[in-house]
Amino acid sequence: MSLALLGALLIGLSLGLLGSGGAILTVPTLVYLLGEPPKQAFAESLLIVGGIALLGALPYALRGLVDWRNVLFFGLPGMAGTYLGAWISHFVSGQVQLLTFALVMLLAAYFMARPKPLAGTPKQRKAWRIVVDGLFIGALTGFVGVGGGFLIVPALLLLGGLPMHLAVGTSLLIIALNSFTGFYKYLHLLPQYGLRMDYAVASLFIAVGTLGSFLGGWLSVRLPQESLKRSFALFMVVMGVFILGQNLVLGH
Numbered sequence: 001m002s003l004a005l006l007g008a009l010l011i012g013l014s015l016g017l018l019g020s021g022g023a024i025l026t027v028p029t030l031v032y033l034l035g036e037p038p039k040q041a042f043a044e045s046l047l048i049v050g051g052i053a054l055l056g057a058l059p060y061a062l063r064g065l066v067d068w069r070n071v072l073f074f075g076l077p078g079m080a081g082t083y084l085g086a087w088i089s090h091f092v093s094g095q096v097q098l099l100t101f102a103l104v105m106l107l108a109a110y111f112m113a114r115p116k117p118l119a120g121t122p123k124q125r126k127a128w129r130i131v132v133d134g135l136f137i138g139a140l141t142g143f144v145g146v147g148g149g150f151l152i153v154p155a156l157l158l159l160g161g162l163p164m165h166l167a168v169g170t171s172l173l174i175i176a177l178n179s180f181t182g183f184y185k186y187l188h189l190l191p192q193y194g195l196r197m198d199y200a201v202a203s204l205f206i207a208v209g210t211l212g213s214f215l216g217g218w219l220s221v222r223l224p225q226e227s228l229k230r231s232f233a234l235f236m237v238v239m240g241v242f243i244l245g246q247n248l249v250l251g252h
Helices: 002-018 022-033 038-062 068-091 094-113 127-144 149-159 164-193 199-220 225-250
Strands: none
Touching: 002 022, 002 038, 002 149, 002 164, 002 199, 002 225, 022 038, 022 094, 022 199, 022 225, 038 094, 038 164, 038 199, 068 127, 068 149, 068 164, 094 127, 094 149, 094 225, 127 149, 127 164, 149 164
């Protein structure tokens, strides 16, 4: 359990530092350290990441570091996409979800590690493009139990032209909206698999993870962001390959 609590702390640190990466750690922690079934882990991951992200977004919101236009056009459609993704997950096995999750981790690593483009004058994106991005990332959130921050942050940075701290604060709030929507849908799906939520574990993770997110927010203005992102990307490659190996080579 001590390793699981360390994982919860790292989940919060990742969200506070980078505005993403929480569920990338949550699902493996619940599945491989606590031995939970994948379906249950995806549901609990959404509640845990949503809770940590919401509490972690509060300091950013109080400092005016939330872009409400992107919350409206990105976050609200994302909630609809998340509900759809959670519904689709009912038709596939937990192993398929874990394989998809591993591929998502490798995609996340790419987005984290790739060099930043040369700075230019950002253009305000059209509302419909933001809506489409929100729907897509929301569907991914619901299907594999991730908050989607690893896609939200690059979208806000590269396409929305937001500075890093504003992108992180905005991402945290969008993650919370997406995660809670997906969790609501999973609540209705779990009984069909004979599973139920472990609220004690989820609450403990939220509490420890929130402390980590506050620490991450404090460190984010004191540490080089590019080095952090590349280090985290390397970790995600290792985890992604591990999960692929567990499900493709070893099977169940």
